[in-house]
Amino acid sequence: MDSSAIEIKNLNVGYNTETDFSLIIKNFNLSIKKGEIFGIAGESGSGKSTLAQAIYRSVKYPGEIESGEVIFKDKDIMKMEANDLRKIRATLFSFIPQAAMNALNPVRKIRYQFYDLLIAHGILPEKNNDKISAVLKMVRLNESVLDNYPHELSGGMRQRTVIAMSILLNPEVVILDEPTTGLDVLVEHEILKDLKNIQRKYGITMIFITHDLAILYEISDRIAMIYAGEIVEFGARDDMLENSTHPYNFLLLKNIPRIGVKMDNIIKLKGNPSNFKENFPGCQFYERCPFSKGECSEKHPDLREYSNEHYYRCIRFPEWKQNV
Amino acid sequence: MNELIRTENLTKEFETRKGFTGITKIKALDNVNISLYPNEIVGIVGASGSGKSTLAKILVFLYKSTSGKIYFKDEDITKIHGKSLKKYRKEIQMVFQDPYASLDPYHSIEWHIKRPLLISHYSGNIDDRIDELMNMVKLTPPESYKNKFPHQVSGGQRQRVYIARVLALNPQILIADEPVSMLDVSLRIDVLDLLLKIKNELGIGIIYITHDLNTVSMVTDRIYVLHNGEVVEDGHTNTILTSPQDGYTKALIEAASDPYKRI
Amino acid sequence: MEEKSNLNEKNIYNKSTKSKVRTSVIKSTLGTLLKNNKSKTGFIMLLSIITFSIIGIFYSPYNPNAYLFKIAQPPNSVNLLGTTGYGQDVFSELLRGAAPTLMIAFTVGLLGTLIAVLVGIFAGFTSKTTNAVINIFINIFLVIPGVLLIMLFGTYFMGIRQNLGYLPTIIILVITGWAFGARTFRSITLSIVKRDFVLSSILIGESKISIIVRQIMRAIMPIIVSNFFFTSMYGAMGLTFIEYLGVGNIQQVNWGTMLYWAINYEAYLTGTWWWILPPSIMISLLMFSLILLNFGLDEMANPSLRVFKKKKRDKNE
Numbered sequence: 001m002d003s004s005a006i007e008i009k010n011l012n013v014g015y016n017t018e019t020d021f022s023l024i025i026k027n028f029n030l031s032i033k034k035g036e037i038f039g040i041a042g043e044s045g046s047g048k049s050t051l052a053q054a055i056y057r058s059v060k061y062p063g064e065i066e067s068g069e070v071i072f073k074d075k076d077i078m079k080m081e082a083n084d085l086r087k088i089r090a091t092l093f094s095f096i097p098q099a100a101m102n103a104l105n106p107v108r109k110i111r112y113q114f115y116d117l118l119i120a121h122g123i124l125p126e127k128n129n130d131k132i133s134a135v136l137k138m139v140r141l142n143e144s145v146l147d148n149y150p151h152e153l154s155g156g157m158r159q160r161t162v163i164a165m166s167i168l169l170n171p172e173v174v175i176l177d178e179p180t181t182g183l184d185v186l187v188e189h190e191i192l193k194d195l196k197n198i199q200r201k202y203g204i205t206m207i208f209i210t211h212d213l214a215i216l217y218e219i220s221d222r223i224a225m226i227y228a229g230e231i232v233e234f235g236a237r238d239d240m241l242e243n244s245t246h247p248y249n250f251l252l253l254k255n256i257p258r259i260g261v262k263m264d265n266i267i268k269l270k271g272n273p274s275n276f277k278e279n280f281p282g283c284q285f286y287e288r289c290p291f292s293k294g295e296c297s298e299k300h301p302d303l304r305e306y307s308n309e310h311y312y313r314c315i316r317f318p319e320w321k322q323n324v
Numbered sequence: 325m326n327e328l329i330r331t332e333n334l335t336k337e338f339e340t341r342k343g344f345t346g347i348t349k350i351k352a353l354d355n356v357n358i359s360l361y362p363n364e365i366v367g368i369v370g371a372s373g374s375g376k377s378t379l380a381k382i383l384v385f386l387y388k389s390t391s392g393k394i395y396f397k398d399e400d401i402t403k404i405h406g407k408s409l410k411k412y413r414k415e416i417q418m419v420f421q422d423p424y425a426s427l428d429p430y431h432s433i434e435w436h437i438k439r440p441l442l443i444s445h446y447s448g449n450i451d452d453r454i455d456e457l458m459n460m461v462k463l464t465p466p467e468s469y470k471n472k473f474p475h476q477v478s479g480g481q482r483q484r485v486y487i488a489r490v491l492a493l494n495p496q497i498l499i500a501d502e503p504v505s506m507l508d509v510s511l512r513i514d515v516l517d518l519l520l521k522i523k524n525e526l527g528i529g530i531i532y533i534t535h536d537l538n539t540v541s542m543v544t545d546r547i548y549v550l551h552n553g554e555v556v557e558d559g560h561t562n563t564i565l566t567s568p569q570d571g572y573t574k575a576l577i578e579a580a581s582d583p584y585k586r587i
Numbered sequence: 588m589e590e591k592s593n594l595n596e597k598n599i600y601n602k603s604t605k606s607k608v609r610t611s612v613i614k615s616t617l618g619t620l621l622k623n624n625k626s627k628t629g630f631i632m633l634l635s636i637i638t639f640s641i642i643g644i645f646y647s648p649y650n651p652n653a654y655l656f657k658i659a660q661p662p663n664s665v666n667l668l669g670t671t672g673y674g675q676d677v678f679s680e681l682l683r684g685a686a687p688t689l690m691i692a693f694t695v696g697l698l699g700t701l702i703a704v705l706v707g708i709f710a711g712f713t714s715k716t717t718n719a720v721i722n723i724f725i726n727i728f729l730v731i732p733g734v735l736l737i738m739l740f741g742t743y744f745m746g747i748r749q750n751l752g753y754l755p756t757i758i759i760l761v762i763t764g765w766a767f768g769a770r771t772f773r774s775i776t777l778s779i780v781k782r783d784f785v786l787s788s789i790l791i792g793e794s795k796i797s798i799i800v801r802q803i804m805r806a807i808m809p810i811i812v813s814n815f816f817f818t819s820m821y822g823a824m825g826l827t828f829i830e831y832l833g834v835g836n837i838q839q840v841n842w843g844t845m846l847y848w849a850i851n852y853e854a855y856l857t858g859t860w861w862w863i864l865p866p867s868i869m870i871s872l873l874m875f876s877l878i879l880l881n882f883g884l885d886e887m888a889n890p891s892l893r894v895f896k897k898k899k900r901d902k903n904e
Contacts, residue, residue, distance in 0.1 A: 043508040043509065043510060044479070044508050155372075184371045184372045184535055185371060185535045185536060185537075185576065185579045185580065185581075186371050186575060186576065186579050187371075188579070188581075189578070189579035189581075192587050193587055196587050211508060211509065212509070212581065213509050213583060214538075214581035214582055214583045215581045216583075217583030217584070218581060218582070218583065218585050218586060218587045219587050241583060241584065251510070252509055252510060253583060255509055255510055255512070255513050256509060256538070256582075256583060257504075257512060257513065257516065257536075257538040257539040257541075257542050258538050258541070258542075258582055258583075259537060259538055259541040259565055259577070259580055259582070260541065260565075261541075261542060262542070263513075263516070263517060263520065263542050263543070266513055268513055268514065268517075269510040269513075271510075272478045272480075272481075272511075273478070273508045273510055273511070384790055386786065386789075386790075410792055413790060413792055414792060417790060417791075418787075418790055420783045420786075420787065422783060425782055425783040425784060426783040426784055426786075426787050427784055427787075428784040428788075428802050428805075428806075429784075429806075430802070430805040430806060431801075431802075431805075439788075439791060439793065440791045440792070443791060443792045443793060444792070486787075489787075489791070490791075493791065493792075
């Protein structure tokens with residue numbers, strides 16, 4: 001599989017609680033192609049942030065990766081030595097966690113935070129000032145931000161700084177967890193456009209994780225929808241948009257507030273996104289699904305192929321489409 | 325019909341100190357004139373820094389305006405304080421952006437709805453009224469929610485609890501400051517629907533503050549577009565969204581997210 | 588009629604569930620406190636020390652004030668912990684001296700915390716100017732060295748009367764011990780007042796008192812309790828300090844005066860370790876139990892400090 005940048009095989013991630021170990025990501029399989037923007041959508045509690053951390057092997061206690069492989073460049077990240085892992089992080093593979101813009105060191109000028117990153121990878125910072133100005137240009141920041149402290153910058157500028165840092169060492173894969181959440185619509189729109197430009201220009205593989213379905217559909221090439229730690233539908237963006245095969249994707253798309261949509265035309269989605277039952281034998285979406293039947297609560301659906309690289313996890317498809 | 329609330333050249337300046345002597349003044353609101361009628365939802369739209377949250381806080385008297393006047397039912401209330409302020413506050417309530425922060429984590433859901441009833445000396449049966457309010461915001465059946473604590477329910481349900489809390493005071497005006505921006509996609513429509521229901525069934529006037537034109541288009545009758553503290557455009561929602569005049573409004577419409585668009 | 592009885596039933600139902608909820612809150616707090624190994628150890632230690640002190644109120648083998656024995660005897664079958672340089676039974680002194688020591692520690696803890704809570708919350712919830720004035724006041728008490736105040740007040744009280752019992756000691760310790768807590772409560776209140784749920788209560792029309800009692804105090808309860816333990820520690824330590832300096836009433840029997848007399852006799856030079864060690868160890872144990880309780884509270888208030896044992900999932904499920 002030369003075309004895949006990252007391959008996730010049978011990944012199981014969970015959390016230790018007072019009484020037991022509860023699984024968040026269950027038997028997760030996914031292959032991400034080189035040079036694409038892969039979108040991962042999920043509501044709160046679906047496990048999307050845990051997934052992002054697991055791919056980067058940065059799950060912190062009480063979270064724990066139980067089993068599985070993440071193949072990157074023919075090597076399993078889960079089995080790498082700590083030192084090898086450190087070497088590929090940020091250079092070949094970088095991760096922007098949620099709210100990273102608030103995690104910049106508050107007492108250090110931006111310039112030195114860039115230098116720290118270079119020094120950590122054994123690169124002399126003084127000779128790489130050109131490189132720093134180049135990445136700043138990519139995210140459309142003025143070089144003067146280098147002499148500012150983080151608190152002197154706006155949220156959008158800090159987020160741009162974080163993005164610039166993540167691409168400083170020419171990584172092949174970048175994982176972005178909620179990169180625009182908390183930003184203003186106008187700033188969000190600009191940053192998304194810049195991200196897309198950078199991605200197209202340098203052929204970076206981007207894994208874009210968010211709960212905001214609208215922007216995910218705007219930017220991604222392929223999309224995986226997760227619910228309760230499992231992929232429920234996954235395929236090319238256009239297929240997902242035009243031919244939803246899973247009721248969850250279909251209903252969420254209908255529920256996105258949009259200019260020009262009237263409230264009366266909406267099929268509402270009932271229930272709570274994070275209300276999962278552990279060890280439920282059937283489909284986790286059963287209770288919220290308006291198209292569900294008795295059989296849905298008994299048998300756990302498998303991932304089936306609908307058409308070329310478009311998968312779904314629903315035993316009622318295509319019948320449910322007739323009930324819309 | 326007369327306006328519920330109207331502002332006249334409302335201006336707010338913030339002072340920031342620089343060094344020991346320098347004081348810089350920042351205009352957060354610049355001669356803002358807005359009005360709200362009963363039984364309508366008015367949107368205040370603007371990006372961060374446009375002054376929309378400052379406006380909300382002035383209307384509920386958490387901030388004092390620098391100049392300009394506020395009229396409540398044609399009565400000048402700009403300078404009220406003490407008892408009349410308390411009376412006015414009952415009429416105008418605010419729904420906060422973050423339902424995770426606006427409910428006290430140490431108190432039950434029932435407590436949150438009961439307190440305003442006790443404070444306003446509700447004359448009828450308080451338990452019945454709590455049930456009625458909880459049914460109105462679709463927290464049904466009420467018994468299964470009453471003894472729960474905020475962390476035991478979802479974001480959407482918290483926002484409903486909060487709305488029930490403010491409705492307990494029978495306000496005439498509701499200010500909703502980004503009430504759905506922290507919620508999951510599948511829960512947003514429900515809360516927006518609830519706002520429409522409140523407007524239609526109780527005749528409450530709602531000021532809906534947001535940066536998100538998508539949700540505004542679905543619930544509001546009129547909008548004001550705020551930019552750097554100034555109203556740059558106002559009028560009927562559909563008219564503005566279909567033929568925006570101001571460049572800023574156009575930028576906001578272009579930036580509004582839409583799954584069917586492509587970046 | 589039927590409707591009314593139904594309504595009553597409903598009310599009764601509501602009330603009973605409410606009281607259930609309340610007792611369960613207390614139970615679960617105590618439960619978490621006891622589930623935690625550190626606070627459990629601290630709790631058991633403190634309970635043992637308290638039991639020890641209660642026994643001491645009613646019983647001691649000999650009169651701790653009477654000079655009944657040979658001086659400076661090492662531990663033996665008659666005098667479990669030996670005798671002092673003046674011929675008193677050390678164990679009897681230790682037993683009798685426990686209750687006053689604990690009483691002073693906890694009274695100082697209680698009063699000091701009470702003042703700290705009142706001043707701190709009031710400062711955090713009032714106008715900017717009042718806040719600034721109170722802050723200066725708190726800071727003054729913080730920067731004046733406690734020793735100086737203890738000496739000053741101590742000699743003053745010694746000068747006026749002899750028969751006030753432990754009152755002067757308690758007053759001195761409360762005066763020197765409240766400011767730190769007040770500062771903590773002030774800054775916490777300042778941050779809580781800005782939160783949305785307090786703003787919401789202001790808008791709803793809650794009075795300030797109601798917000799303070801119902802919401803702020805509730806939110807900072809773990810910190811209040813923790814402050815109580817800390818101030819109690821200060822009380823126990825301060826007592827020994829005051830007695831050591833000799834500005835307290837040295838006729839009374841407590842662990843502080845025991846040390847005072849031991850040191851006065853230069854017990855550390857004469858090798859009468861059985862005189863110095865018992866009160867020192869008891870004071871240390873008391874402090875240690877309070878610190879352990881505090882650790883437990885920290886973990887209760889901040890769940891991210893908790894560590895669970897790894898449980899393996901049954902894979903065949």
